[in-house]
Amino acid sequence: MGILDIETKIAEIEARLDEISIENHAEVEELQQQLRLYKTRAYEHLSAWDHVTLARHPKRPKARDYIDYIFDSFIELHGDRLYADDEAIIGGIAKLGNKVITVIAHQKGNTTAENIKCNFGMPHPEGYRKVLRLMKQAEKFNRPVITFIDTPGAYPGAEAEERGQGHAIAQCLKEMSSLKVPTLSIVIGEGGSGGALALGVSDQIWMLQYAIYSILSPEGFASILYKDGSRAKEAAEVMKLTAQDYLEMGMIEKVIKEPVGGAHQFPQYVFDQLKTDLEDYLSQVKKVSTKQLLAKRYRKYRSIGKYDYNHR
Amino acid sequence: MGFFLQRQKKVKSATTKRDVNEGIYTKCESCKEVLPVRELSSNLEVCSNCGYHYRMSATKRLNSLVDMGSFKEINARLVSLNPLKFPGYEQKIEGLMEVNQMNEAVMTGIAKIDGQTVAIGIMDSYFMMGSMGSVVGEKVTRLIEVATSRKLPLVLICASGGARMQEGIYSLMQMAKTSAAIAKHHQAGLLYISVLTQPTMGGVTASFATLGDILIAEKGAAIGFAGRRVIEQTLKQSLPDHFQTAEFLQEKGLIDLVVSRHRLKQMISQLIALHEGSER
Numbered sequence: 001m002g003i004l005d006i007e008t009k010i011a012e013i014e015a016r017l018d019e020i021s022i023e024n025h026a027e028v029e030e031l032q033q034q035l036r037l038y039k040t041r042a043y044e045h046l047s048a049w050d051h052v053t054l055a056r057h058p059k060r061p062k063a064r065d066y067i068d069y070i071f072d073s074f075i076e077l078h079g080d081r082l083y084a085d086d087e088a089i090i091g092g093i094a095k096l097g098n099k100v101i102t103v104i105a106h107q108k109g110n111t112t113a114e115n116i117k118c119n120f121g122m123p124h125p126e127g128y129r130k131v132l133r134l135m136k137q138a139e140k141f142n143r144p145v146i147t148f149i150d151t152p153g154a155y156p157g158a159e160a161e162e163r164g165q166g167h168a169i170a171q172c173l174k175e176m177s178s179l180k181v182p183t184l185s186i187v188i189g190e191g192g193s194g195g196a197l198a199l200g201v202s203d204q205i206w207m208l209q210y211a212i213y214s215i216l217s218p219e220g221f222a223s224i225l226y227k228d229g230s231r232a233k234e235a236a237e238v239m240k241l242t243a244q245d246y247l248e249m250g251m252i253e254k255v256i257k258e259p260v261g262g263a264h265q266f267p268q269y270v271f272d273q274l275k276t277d278l279e280d281y282l283s284q285v286k287k288v289s290t291k292q293l294l295a296k297r298y299r300k301y302r303s304i305g306k307y308d309y310n311h312r
Numbered sequence: 313m314g315f316f317l318q319r320q321k322k323v324k325s326a327t328t329k330r331d332v333n334e335g336i337y338t339k340c341e342s343c344k345e346v347l348p349v350r351e352l353s354s355n356l357e358v359c360s361n362c363g364y365h366y367r368m369s370a371t372k373r374l375n376s377l378v379d380m381g382s383f384k385e386i387n388a389r390l391v392s393l394n395p396l397k398f399p400g401y402e403q404k405i406e407g408l409m410e411v412n413q414m415n416e417a418v419m420t421g422i423a424k425i426d427g428q429t430v431a432i433g434i435m436d437s438y439f440m441m442g443s444m445g446s447v448v449g450e451k452v453t454r455l456i457e458v459a460t461s462r463k464l465p466l467v468l469i470c471a472s473g474g475a476r477m478q479e480g481i482y483s484l485m486q487m488a489k490t491s492a493a494i495a496k497h498h499q500a501g502l503l504y505i506s507v508l509t510q511p512t513m514g515g516v517t518a519s520f521a522t523l524g525d526i527l528i529a530e531k532g533a534a535i536g537f538a539g540r541r542v543i544e545q546t547l548k549q550s551l552p553d554h555f556q557t558a559e560f561l562q563e564k565g566l567i568d569l570v571v572s573r574h575r576l577k578q579m580i581s582q583l584i585a586l587h588e589g590s591e592r
Contacts, residue, residue: 154518154537154538156537156538156539156542156543156546157546157547158543158547158555160537160538161536161537161543161556162564163564164564164566165518165536165537165538166514166517166518166521166536166537167518167522167566169518169537170487170491170517170518170519170520170521170522170523171523173487173488173491173492173518173519174491174492174494174495174498174523177488177491177492177495178495178499193484193515194484194487194514194515194518194519194537197484197485197487197488198518200488201488201491213481214480214481214484215475215477215480215481215483216477221477225398225477238396238398238480239396239480239481240396240480240481241480241481249481251481251485298492298496301485301488301489301492302453302489302492302493304446304482304485304486304488304489305447305449305450305482305485305486305489306392306393306395306446306479306482307390307391307392307393307446307447307450308390308391308392308393309389309390309391310389310390310391310415311389
C-alpha cells in the first residue's frame with residue numbers, strides 16, 4: 001500500500017468517525033483502533049518511493065511557508081539585474097531573533113496557478129543569477145546565508161539553454177564554495193540534480209526526514225539506465241536518495257524529524273524544531289573564523305567520492 | 313544533467329573508434345563522402361570534404377595538442393568503485409578499460425604546449441560517454457590542485473554526457489568538488505582555458521566546463537545542459553538543427569570563440585603566452 005493510499009484510508013476512517021454516533025461504542029472503538037494502526041505502523045517502514053511521494057506531496061509546506069513562520073521581517077528582493085525576476089527562486093533579507101541573514105530558496109506553489117507562476121520550482125538561468133547576486137550581497141554585508149532546497153531540477157527548456165543554464169549553475173557552485181560567510185542549506189522537499197546543488201554548496205546540509213536528494217529524478221534515472229521511465233520505483237530504491245541514506249554516507253549534518261505522515265500533517269512541528277535548530281546554529285557559527293569556515297567547507301566537498309587504485 | 317547525448321541528425325555518428333581504425337574506407341557521417349580511413353586519421357579525425365569533426369579519443373587528442381614526449385600523466389591508476397552497488401557497473405567499467413586502454417574517462421597530467429608548461433586534462437567520450445563519476449571528479453580536482461600549487465595554467469578538454477548516473481549522488485557532488493577547486497585556481501590569478509568538444513553536456517557543462525576564463529568550443533560540438541530529447545519532450549516540439557551547437561552558443565554570447573581542430577593547439581598556445589606572468 002502506497003503512502004497516498006494510506007492517507008486516503010485515514011481520511012475515510014476519520015470521516016466515518018465524524019458520521020457515526022459516539023453512542024456506537026463498538027464501532028468507534030474499532031475505527032480508532034484502525035486509525036492508530038494506519039497512523040503508526042503504516043509509516044514505520046517506508047519505501048524509498050514513499051519518501052519520493054512525500055517529498056513531492058502537493059500539500060507539503062513550501063519554502064515561503066518556512067520563511068514566513070521562522071523569520072521576522074522578511075524583505076523579498078527581486079531580479080537578477082540582467083534579464084528578469086524568476087519566481088522559481090525567492091530570496092531576501094530576514095531576521096531570526098537579533099540576527100540578520102540572507103535567505104534564498106526554491107519556491108513551489110500550493111495551487112496550480114501558483115505553480116505556473118513559479119514554474120513548479122524549476123529555475124531558469126535568471127533564477128540562478130539572482131541566487132548569485134544575493135549571495136554576493138550577503139557576503140558584502142557579512143550575513144550568513146540560509147537556503148531552502150525544493151526543486152525537481154533546473155528547467156530543461158530551449159530558452160534556459162540559450163541564456164546559459166549550465167553556466168549559471170556552475171557560477172553558483174563556484175561562488176558558493178568560496179563565499180566568505182557561513183552557509184547552511186536545508187532540503188525541505190525535492191533536491192533534484194544540479195538545479196538543487198546550485199543552492200547547496202554549504203558548510204552544512206540538513207534534510208527533512210522525508211526529503212530526497214538525487215542526481216536526477218527517479219523517472220529520469222530509470223529512463224536512462226533501464227531505458228524505461230516507468231521503473232522509477234525500482235530506481236528510487238537503488239539511488240539511495242533519502243535523508244537517512246545521506247546521514248549514513250556522511251554527506252549531511254542533520255535530519256529534521258517530521259511528524260507521522262509527513263510535514264504537511266503538522267507543519268508547525270517542523271517549523272518550531274527548525275527555528276530552534278537555526279537559532280542554535282547561528283549562535284555557534286559566530287564563533288568560527290571565516291578562514292576555518294572556508295577550509296572546512298572545501299574539505300567537506302573535496303572528500304566526497306569513492307575510488308580505488310588499480311594495482312595491475 | 314547526464315542525459316546522455318541524443319545526437320542530432322547533423323552530428324550523428326554511428327562510427328565507433330573501432331570502425332574508423334579498422335576499415336580502409338569510411339563514409340563521412342555528415343556529407344557521405346567516401347574517405348580513406350588513414351586520411352581521416354591523419355587529418356585529426358576531421359572530414360577533408362565537409363570539415364565535420366569526429367569525436368576524438370583522449371590519446372589522439374593529447375598527441376594533437378602537446379609537445380611530443382612532454383606529457384607526464386598523474387593519477388592514472390585511479391579506478392571506480394560501485395558505491396550504489398549498481399548491477400553490472402563494475403563489468404561495464406572493466407570492459408571499457410580493456411577496449412580503451414585507460415582506467416577512466418579522463419587523462420590528466422603535466423605537459424608542454426610549444427614549450428610552455430601546462431596542467432592538462434583530456435576527457436574521453438569513448439569511455440562511458442565521458443561521464444563524470446567519483447574518479448573523473450577526483451582526477452580533475454587533483455589536476456586543478458596541482459595547477460594551483462605549481463602556479464600553472466590549466467587546460468581542460470571537455471567531452472562528456474554529464475554526471476554518471478551509476479554513482480548517484482557521488483557523481484552529483486563531483487560538480488561541487490571540481491568547482492570549488494576551480495575557485496581556488498581562479499583566486500590565485502591563474503589562467504584556465506576550457507575547451508568544449510563534442511559532446512559537453514549536463515553536470516560537466518554545469519560545473520568546471522563553463523568556469524574557464526576563456527571558453528573555446530570546437531567547431532560543430534554539441535554543448536548544453538539539458539539533453540535535446542528532454543527539451544523536445546518538455547516543449548513538445550522539435551528544435552532547430554543548430555540548437556546547442558558551438559556556433560549557436562557563440563551567437564548567444566555563451567562562449568568566447570569557436571575554433572577548428574587544426575587551429576586549436578595554436579590558439580591555446582597563443583593564449584597561454586599572452587597570460588605569462590599573470591599569476592598573483
